[in-house]
Amino acid sequence: MIQQSRSILLLSLLLLVVHSTSAYAARVTLDTFCSQLVGEWHGSAANPNVVPKKVSTSVMCSADKRNLYISVSRGSRFSNSETWWFRQQQEHILLLYANGVTDDISQQLTLYEQAGSYSFLGKGEINQRPALVQLQFDPVTRNDDSIAEEWQWQQSAHYLDDDSDQYQVIRAISLLKTSTAVTPPTE
Template identity: 50%
Template sequence: MLPAASVSAAKVDLSQFCPRLDGDWVGSAAKSGSRPKQVTTAAICSSDKRNLMLTVSRGDSNPNSEVWWFRAHSGDVLLTYTDGVGADREQVFSLYQRGDSFTFLGKGQLNQRPALIRLSFEPLSSTTSAPIDNGNNDSWLWRQSAHYLDDDSQQYQLIRAIELTTVQPN
């Protein structure tokens, strides 16, 4: 018996991911080592699918809401992040798709250290043993992780994870 062929990741445009997140989401969120808290996330995909704005409600990592603005930029994705406390931060990412999962990868600074930063969005049913039944199976796990380049470790460290489950209309 031959082993199943692995699915390789392919670089994709933001337009292939943007409409999948468009809408309102709820779920728990936690930094590594912290207790989960409930958050709401609003995602707006522009009509040209070149801009995606995520607003995560306050309460998880700071007392203010966070805004993650992803926009198409010369074949890559430019992210502007603001939490209302510190200075806005910008980072260029490449976006990859593997199966139904999407991953933003970029090189930058985290905690004043050089790092490879990974923002992964995986269908929640692929991260659990049982499928999630919420009508349209639109549930994601958003993992924010980093691999510090000044560290000998070969692994990414989880910074935070956010569960995104579609808010069902009344």
Template identity: 80%
Template sequence: MSAKYRSIIPLTAILLLMHSTASYAGKVTLDIFCSQLAGEWQGNAANPNTVAKKVSTSVMCSADQRNLYISVSRGSRFSNSETWWFRQQEDHILLLYANGVTDDILQQLTLYEQAGSYSFLGKGEINQRPALVQLQFDPVIGDAEPTIKGWQWQQNAHYLDDDSDQYQVIRAISLLKPSAEVAPPTD
């Protein structure tokens, strides 16, 4: 076997290993994700087939990073703001969702990370239908620099009483860093 082919075989093995590792979703705890999402965000929120509305979103982590609080400003779905409270408990995460209009929702989830994206998964009920619930956070990468400038948050459901094998988007919210205001020139 020539030296050319001997160098291709290890390179191929490394590329295959990198691909299989990158496609693997691993279970993680809330502290891994909490600090990445913390901050003040602006963006749009929309349900399928509706006009997007401007929202602001505040995200806070507790000091021990076992609690994540997300508050989405009023006007995204209801006249009240909505609060998402994620709490790390043992090997799962407990979610309490409240909006001041409908009954509060309590749900058990598991958090997974895959290639920089985070996904909360669990079984619950959406629109009075049993469903697998997915709260997917995908990073929005800047064009000029490879840094995270925000997140795309998709709230998805796979209805268990439906023959479809795909998740349906229930709502999407963009979480983008607020634009820096330009300071007036000084003389």
């Protein structure tokens, strides 16, 4: 009986360790994610309780994959387009955000990967409130080459002056790969 209990306990501990390590996100550098998002995308963007708006998104990655540049077309939040420039700096990533309406934002982030999803996490300020910021990129579909054809980009915040223990969605953007195929003209 004692031997059986020990075996069950050891098996339970082993399963717990295996499950725990697979549940953790791994810290990664920008080059791991950069080339997966490159290209032209279309979709919609919406803040909570606001009607979604059509947007187009362009994503470029530098040759050394240490810079990721995202441009979201005008009409997503403001009449101007907005730019997100992620730049690898040793173990952290510097985000420079500009929209031409509000002051530019500079923020230090860390990038994590878990099961094909990527999260930029950092401490900053949103709506003039201190917050933990999360920029989550989740692949929705993949083609045969395991390249995502669609991503869901969710921008969330956990306000530090709030007793809640949950992140609140600030905005979500769907990214659907824009086809580059050219349709031949019909006669």
